[in-house]
Amino acid sequence: MSASWPVYRFEEIDSTNTEAKRRAGSGQFDEQWIVAASQSSGRGRQDRVWSSPVGNIFTTALFAEPGGIPVALRVPFAAAMAVVDTVRTFAPDAPVKVKWPNDVRIAQQKVSGILVETGGAGGDLWVAAGTGINVAYVPENVGQAATSLNLLSGQNLELSQVIGVYHSAFEARLAQARRGFESLRRDWLDYAEGRGQEVSVRVGEAFVRGVFEDLELDGALRLRLPDGSTRIIRAGEVSLIGQA
Incomplete structure (x- = not known):
């Protein structure tokens, strides 16, 4: 090829x-x-x-x-x-x-x-x-x-x-x-790493924790937060909880 x-x-x-x-x-x-x-x-x-x-x-x-x-x-x-x-x-x-x-x-x-x-x-x-x-x-x-x-x-x-x-x-x-x-x-x-698991996402200087639920239709990350609400993230740095 x-x-x-x-x-x-x-x-x-x-x-x-x-x-x-x-x-x-x-x-x-x-x-x-x-x-x-x-x-x-x-x-x-x-x-x-x-x-x-x-x-x-x-x-x-x-x-x-x-x-x-x-x-x-x-x-x-x-x-x-x-x-x-x-x-x-x-x-x-x-x-x-x-x-x-x-x-x-x-x-x-x-x-x-x-x-x-x-x-x-x-x-x-x-x-x-x-x-x-x-x-x-x-x-x-x-x-x-x-x-x-x-x-x-x-x-x-x-x-x-x-x-x-x-x-x-x-x-x-x-x-x-x-x-x-x-x-x-x-x-x-x-092949998504961490799907269905709790992750931490750095958004600017803040960190958001939640379960990586899905990928939105525009490629954004969908998180389920601890309070049950949903957070859609379009730019950030993901880390698996307890891992690099």
Whole structure:
């Protein structure tokens, strides 16, 4: 499997998402992939530094989104499921889970990072969906437990093969997202970490505790609070109670 979109490769770059935004800013946001062997300024969600050693995947899908913001909001879930598809291809026995909205983890160890950014408006809306996948190396000092595809599979995987599988999976999951959210939502819930369990969600500087009940039709998290009321959360950082 491989990408159907053109692929632009760099030995080293500041970050693939930053390059995607440069291209989009100059009007170049036809469907394309940007791949780097290493990044000097890799970024994760909430402006966290993303460690970028050679041997791991750093790639961004850049594309126009005619479906507008409603479809763009589904892209983090599509990207997460593409990572799940990739993990299952190379490590089919790994107990892979997704922590809302798009942290793919195995036994609470993170294997990927996803950062989706958008710009433009209307017919010129573009999406840059960046993904880092640990293949050969487990980054150190990243603030949480991590793992890699090589560790999960027990093999020294060929990086180009893994990239091809991920690119193909993402393109398929994006097509699924564009058809509607319900099918993607059901697939995501099959791998949802903590569903039916009590979780803590950091919202700004506050923490909200409740049982993770469901995923709303726009991708928001539905919590059942201790007093029985419902809280819908559209942005936050989830932790399982008693776990990282």
